[in-house]
Amino acid sequence: MSAPQRPVLFVSLPESGLLNPLLVLAGELSRRGVPDLWFATDEPRRGDVERVAEGSPVEFASLGEVLSELSAVSWEDGVYREVTQASRFRAHRAVIRQSYRPDLQAEKYRRLESVVEKVEPALMVIDCVSSFAVDLAVKRGIPFVLSVPFLPSNVLTSLNPFGPSGTPRDFPVPHSGLPFPMSSAQKFRNELFKWRTLAMFFNPAMGKVLSEDARIRKDLGLPKPNPMTRIDRAEMVLCNSVAELDFPFPVPDRMKLVGAMVPPLPEAAGADDNGADDTGVMAWLGAQSSVVYMGFGTITRLTREQVASLVEVARRLNGRHQVLWKLPEEQQHLLPPRESLPVNLRIESWLPSQLDVLAHPSVKVFFTHGGGNGFHEGLYFGKPLVVRPLWVDCYDQAVRGRAHGVSLTLDRPREMDPDDVVDKLTRVLGDPSFHERAERLGALQRAAGGRSEAADLLLSLPALA
Structure with a gap:
């Protein structure tokens, strides 16, 4: 007889854009009767996780309350104005400054570590923004799949001029909103975007954050961060897009383009083929x-x-x-x-x-x-x-x-x-x-x-x- 299958552990931040595709996938595995499904995210999402189980159970594992500094939904109005301002680079910089919080990432890391010790997963399925979960999977040698709800180039293109990149050098950098191919002026703006991203980490305030990150990572026994680790160490990258929606570039074999992650429809409780639903x-x-x-x-x-x-x-x-x-x-x-x-x-x-x-x-x-x-x-x-x-x-x-x-x-x-x-x-x-x-x-x-x-x-x- 074959050995019993060990658990699959989904891990996601509570933001709808990151969480929902993984809920759909967990629901599909539940309908197929796959055993030992677990889903780790923040406490307010407990009900959303519990509702996706339509066959085998999907067990909820709490990562604690939502940390407001990491949740765009709960950011203060001043932060919201900064991250949504007209300047694409300044908005991009504001997002990095707001979300690059090593202390808070470490808090989620430790909570997830307790979950992993209890569940002992055979595989983790991680949203691409949950870097703390990727760190834990790599440290523990747990195979993981990366979930990407963005365009494929979003996680393959380097944000700085020296970083490893899975797209051509003249490819538009993420968050720039630049076209492809580009005019000479647009190519200059694209390179400038990368250099300015690199330069922001030489700011004294950001230097303190980098030092804090290095100290925390040393305490946790983690190597220096590498933005391509989540791609290079993943068993597979599941991307909810298709190549035809991005600008052309060679997609690596480990990235599987499956299109939007849509549950069986009608999705709403009470909706039926005659168009009935509880709101009308x-x-x-x-x-x-x-x-x-x-x-x-x-x-x-x-x-x-x-x-x-x-x-x-x-x-x-x-x-x-x-x-x-x-x-x-x-x-x-x-x-x-x-x-x-x-x-x-x-x-x-x-x-x-x-x-x-x-x-x-x-x-x-x-x-x-x-x-x-x-x-x-x-x-x-x-x-x-x-x-x-x-x-x-x-x-x-x-x-x-x-x-x-x-x-x-x-x-x-x-x-x-x-x-x-x-x-x-x-x-x-x-x-x-x-x-x-x-x-x-x-x-x-x-x-x-x-x-x-x-x-x-x-x-x-x-x-x-």
């Missing part, structure tokens, strides 16, 4: 002929002026298109009086499933911040996009969507100027080529296999054989 949104969608869906993720914080601009956008689309807007409850006080809202605008603070909405044939365009999950999921369902980039990787997705003819990007994303927004939405809605190209890229993503292919690849690894 699906039934409403079924009664419409053309809907613009606006959803800007969990991080976006709109101002009163931006909210007013989006209400005006809906008003100008009245008579041609309905608008469904997912606007968090805590931001709805910024709306004008309900009686003054245009009749074609439906606002929901919560949707049972954004994926069910994007899959609906009445939705004709997705107006999004362009985060990795939303970008890929919208195109998975063949929906062209209008992108209002928020920060870091959103600019990279936006420039590729525009280059591939599946999206347009706002000229003035911070102002949310109604003229600009209506112009982009009208152009995408009125030109069939946007929809046709989005459908083609959606078909490529679906053919890549998503959660089913990812599960097959995972279960074929020697660690689980």
Whole structure:
């Protein structure tokens, strides 16, 4: 008889963009009856983990409460303004300064270490931002798979001029939002972006952080950090994209492109093939002929002026298109009086499933911040996009969507100027080529296999054989 399979341990930060693809994969393994599944993340996500078990159990392992310094959702307004400012490099720098916290990473490392000692995993599946989990897997010699919810080049391209890179030297650096190929001026900006990233670590304040990191790593018995360790030491890199959505470069064999990680649909509890759901949104969608869906993720914080601009956008689309807007409850006080809202605008603070909405044939365009999950999921369902980039990787997705003819990007994303927004939405809605190209890229993503292919690849690894 074969030896009993040892556990699979998923590890993720609590951010939706990192966590959700791993929840989908864990759910797929549960439906297949794979035993000994564990999921380690922060305590507030306990319920999300427990809900994915549809066959074999998925055990929750707590990494403690969310550390506000590491969670973009809970950053103070001043930090939010810094990381979402117009300057792409300064925003990129602000994110690094905010999130590079060796003391907090060490806290998560020690909590995960206790989990690993209890679970004794045969394999770890780690989101690509959880560097503490990669450090632990490497130190303990535990095989691991890296989960990437971004474009493949995001984790393969060096952020500094001397670092090892899996893309050509003249490839656009992550978070720059630069196109490919580039003009001479753009190539200069690209190199400058790398040099400025390197230079920030010579700042005295950052020098103190580096010294702290070196001390902590020595105490934990960890080697010096290397940004390519997570790629080079991984058994496999699971990327929720396809090559056709990135700019061309040779993808390494260990990186498996499986497209967006989408659960079985309909996803919402209570939703069925007749369009019933507990909010009535699906039934409403079924009664419409053309809907613009606006959803800007969990991080976006709109101002009163931006909210007013989006209400005006809906008003100008009245008579041609309905608008469904997912606007968090805590931001709805910024709306004008309900009686003054245009009749074609439906606002929901919560949707049972954004994926069910994007899959609906009445939705004709997705107006999004362009985060990795939303970008890929919208195109998975063949929906062209209008992108209002928020920060870091959103600019990279936006420039590729525009280059591939599946999206347009706002000229003035911070102002949310109604003229600009209506112009982009009208152009995408009125030109069939946007929809046709989005459908083609959606078909490529679906053919890549998503959660089913990812599960097959995972279960074929020697660690689980």
